[in-house]
Amino acid sequence: MIPIVSNRELAPNIYEMVVENRILARRARAGQFLIVMPDDHGERIPLTIADYDVEAGTVTMVIMAIGTSTRKLVKLGPGDSLYAMLGPLGNASEIENYGTVIMVAGGVGAAPIYPIARALSEAGNRVITIQGSRNKGLLFWVDKLASVSSEHIITTDDGSFGRKALVTEPLRELLEKETVGCVYTIGPAIMMKFCAETVRPFGVRTIASLNSIMIDGTGMCGGCRVRVGGETKFTCVDGPEFDALAIDWSIATARQKSFCEAEKCSLDRYIELNGTK
Amino acid sequence: MSNQSPSDGSTARIGRTPMPEQDPKVRARNFKEVPLGFTPDMAMREASRCLHCKKPLCREGCPVGVPIPDFLALVAKGDFAAAAEKVKETNALPAVCGRVCPQENQCEGRCLLGKKFEPVAIGRCERFVADYQRETGRISVPKKAASNGQKIAVVGAGPSGLTVAGDMILAGYEVTLFDALHKPGGVLMYGIPEFRLPKAIVEAEIASLEKLGVEIRCNSLIGKTITVDELIRDEGFDAVFVGVGAGLPTFLGIPGEDLGNVCSANEYLTRSNLMKGYRFPEYDTPVIRGKNVCVVGGGNVAMDAARSALRLGADTVKIVYRRSEAELPARAEEVHHAKEEGVEFLLLTNPIELLGDDRGQVRAMRVQKMELGEPDASGRRRPIPIPGSEDEFDTDLVVIAAGSRANPVLTHHTENLELSKKGYIVATESGRTSKPGVWAGGDIVTGAATVILAMGAGRTASKDMDTWLKSGKEGWL
Numbered sequence: 001m002i003p004i005v006s007n008r009e010l011a012p013n014i015y016e017m018v019v020e021n022r023i024l025a026r027r028a029r030a031g032q033f034l035i036v037m038p039d040d041h042g043e044r045i046p047l048t049i050a051d052y053d054v055e056a057g058t059v060t061m062v063i064m065a066i067g068t069s070t071r072k073l074v075k076l077g078p079g080d081s082l083y084a085m086l087g088p089l090g091n092a093s094e095i096e097n098y099g100t101v102i103m104v105a106g107g108v109g110a111a112p113i114y115p116i117a118r119a120l121s122e123a124g125n126r127v128i129t130i131q132g133s134r135n136k137g138l139l140f141w142v143d144k145l146a147s148v149s150s151e152h153i154i155t156t157d158d159g160s161f162g163r164k165a166l167v168t169e170p171l172r173e174l175l176e177k178e179t180v181g182c183v184y185t186i187g188p189a190i191m192m193k194f195c196a197e198t199v200r201p202f203g204v205r206t207i208a209s210l211n212s213i214m215i216d217g218t219g220m221c222g223g224c225r226v227r228v229g230g231e232t233k234f235t236c237v238d239g240p241e242f243d244a245l246a247i248d249w250s251i252a253t254a255r256q257k258s259f260c261e262a263e264k265c266s267l268d269r270y271i272e273l274n275g276t277k
Numbered sequence: 278m279s280n281q282s283p284s285d286g287s288t289a290r291i292g293r294t295p296m297p298e299q300d301p302k303v304r305a306r307n308f309k310e311v312p313l314g315f316t317p318d319m320a321m322r323e324a325s326r327c328l329h330c331k332k333p334l335c336r337e338g339c340p341v342g343v344p345i346p347d348f349l350a351l352v353a354k355g356d357f358a359a360a361a362e363k364v365k366e367t368n369a370l371p372a373v374c375g376r377v378c379p380q381e382n383q384c385e386g387r388c389l390l391g392k393k394f395e396p397v398a399i400g401r402c403e404r405f406v407a408d409y410q411r412e413t414g415r416i417s418v419p420k421k422a423a424s425n426g427q428k429i430a431v432v433g434a435g436p437s438g439l440t441v442a443g444d445m446i447l448a449g450y451e452v453t454l455f456d457a458l459h460k461p462g463g464v465l466m467y468g469i470p471e472f473r474l475p476k477a478i479v480e481a482e483i484a485s486l487e488k489l490g491v492e493i494r495c496n497s498l499i500g501k502t503i504t505v506d507e508l509i510r511d512e513g514f515d516a517v518f519v520g521v522g523a524g525l526p527t528f529l530g531i532p533g534e535d536l537g538n539v540c541s542a543n544e545y546l547t548r549s550n551l552m553k554g555y556r557f558p559e560y561d562t563p564v565i566r567g568k569n570v571c572v573v574g575g576g577n578v579a580m581d582a583a584r585s586a587l588r589l590g591a592d593t594v595k596i597v598y599r600r601s602e603a604e605l606p607a608r609a610e611e612v613h614h615a616k617e618e619g620v621e622f623l624l625l626t627n628p629i630e631l632l633g634d635d636r637g638q639v640r641a642m643r644v645q646k647m648e649l650g651e652p653d654a655s656g657r658r659r660p661i662p663i664p665g666s667e668d669e670f671d672t673d674l675v676v677i678a679a680g681s682r683a684n685p686v687l688t689h690h691t692e693n694l695e696l697s698k699k700g701y702i703v704a705t706e707s708g709r710t711s712k713p714g715v716w717a718g719g720d721i722v723t724g725a726a727t728v729i730l731a732m733g734a735g736r737t738a739s740k741d742m743d744t745w746l747k748s749g750k751e752g753w754l
Contacts, residue, residue: 258537
């Protein structure tokens with residue numbers, strides 16, 4: 001059982017949960033993920049590691065409560081425990097000195113991009129972060145991201161904070177005026193796809209971190225497979241980071257849709273039993 | 278030959294005692310166990326068919342050498358508890374093996390009676406005594422040797438790991454069993470469905486290991502959470518057994534395989550069994566409930582997937598297999614049960630393409646008929662496509678049960694561990710790897726095989742491990 005240290009709502013339906021797990025905290029590297037189960041009836045939920053503290057022996061996750069399992073998860077707080085937690089899983093980010101790196105985070109992607117930005121910054125890179133959100137209310141970890149970035153650009157779809165634009169606009173402008181060594185993009189699949197298309201003409205190395213549907217996270221189920229450069233890869237053991245320009249995004253998005261009906265059925269039942277919160 | 282006593286074979290000829298089963302129409306819609314097991318009378322009658330051959334070939338055919346004639350004699354006398362103890366002398370998981378072993382290729386395949394009549398139903402008797410012992414609570418705690426203070430790490434709580442853990446705890450070692458999943462049991466929990474192996478039985482076997490003192494650490498992916506080298510160097514384990522299974526599903530490499538609603542049998546069965554998706558939404562993990570399901574492959578895993586699909590509400594379920602019925606690698610009983618329940622068999626048929634709808638989900642499978650040519654490297658006749666025989670049919674769920682590959686997580690994070698070209702661990706007959714103090718066995722050495730072969734490998738490794746540790750870690754390869 002994994003004790004929960006804290007859980008707070010960062011923005012509507014977005015929660016930051018800190019748990020105690022000394023082994024995982026010591027072992028975790030930027031870019032890796034973990035799997036949690038809120039209770040013995042729950043799903044195995046893959047989440048990219050948002051932060052870890054070796055001294056305190058804690059691991060931080062940022063969770064968007066959208067389905068049954070994530071709603072169950074964010075209901076837990078100090079005094080409660082997670083039924084299961086496995087990790088760290090997947091490969092760590094390759095931290096090199098690229099010169100200038102652009103980090104593009106969309107929505108809840110701001111969380112997993114943070115430890116990578118921090119590691120890249122510590123490795124001597126000039127880190128430019130573009131943080132996109134639908135509106136001001138959904139923004140979180142702005143200061144945290146700013147603290148590891150030389151430049152921090154915020155965009156909102158409705159212009160309620162920062163620049164009214166999609167993340168791809170400042171991305172294109174930066175690529176036009178700067179020599180960029182690498183672009184990272186983490187967020188909704190559609191955003192990562194458009195980031196890849198924006199970068200493609202500039203020929204800059206672009207890395208996306210995928211959040212595929214999976215069960216075990218150890219290579220066994222193959223549910224997280226994606227086509228990358230014409231080959232089948234497993235997000236859990238070959239990823240979660242891949243060359244964004246080589247990912248077949250249409251397959252990646254189609255495979256996320258297989259369980260839509262079941263997810264709705266599960267959530268309807270959950271709301272009927274527990275109310276909307 | 279008309280007035281023979283039971284001992285000279287007349288009982289033998291009365292024919293094999295059938296085991297009662299749930300009606301195929303009823304059971305194809307529920308997840309309860311299919312065979313209901315022998316009654317005491319049935320077991321005694323069946324056991325009395327044994328000829329007690331001077332040289333029991335049945336025992337030779339058993340990968341763990343169960344003293345079959347001896348235990349059958351006890352069953353015939355009605356001393357079921359003693360019979361169970363006799364089986365347990367060499368088989369730690371009789372309730373499991375009685376259900377999932379391919380007896381027709383092992384003990385029963387070698388039974389002399391089978392040459393002229395039908396072989397003794399050894400598996401059914403084994404299952405009976407194990408169930409009898411568990412259900413009547415007559416499980417005696419096996420004798421444990423005095424503690425010797427040495428520590429054993431067993432990586433993977435599947436059939437081989439459970440065997441090693443059981444052997445070594447009885448031999449006086451401190452045993453820690455690691456597993457990546459949240460529940461121990463390996464394929465017995467995630468792979469084999471409830472209707473073939475009730476999970477309560479697996480849980481009872483594991484609980485008895487814990488009672489003996491085995492410490493189980495779930496949620497530990499060795500190679501990631503902690504490495505084999507660290508287990509030895511930092512955690513002070515004297516020996517390590519690696520039984521992590523094959524663990525990476527093979528796909529066919531045909532167009533359309535990455536569409537939605539196309540999954541590996543590992544995924545399909547893990548969702549249904551381990552995550553209890555068959556009880557969704559009571560349990561949160563869904564499993565795709567296809568109406569017209571195609572399962573590609575002909576092994577036990579394919580049969581398990583096909584029969585699960587029926588129980589999950591499919592209207593039609595097809596097994597698509599590129600060789601003929603004679604080459605089906607599944608246990609005979611599984612094929613028989615699948616047919617009885619209404620699974621269709623498209624034999625000598627090979628999928629060549631999967632077609633998707635506008636949402637990127639599979640909607641149809643294109644296949645090609647095959648014929649058998651010359652034997653290939655596996656000794657089986659090679660299937661050859663028949664030109665112009667292409668066909669297509671609708672499907673909304675394709676499950677690929679085409680075998681597995683070696684999982685690289687542990688092997689790639691262990692120093693000086695020799696691997697085969699295909700990534701399996703190279704081990705001697707006694708299970709020693711290239712790394713001193715580290716043994717391996719089961720599917721991660723042999724490639725995908727059976728529960729009992731993995732248990733046999735575990736048994737061999739634990740004997741050798743005990744000898745090596747008692748000799749003061751003398752010598753290696």
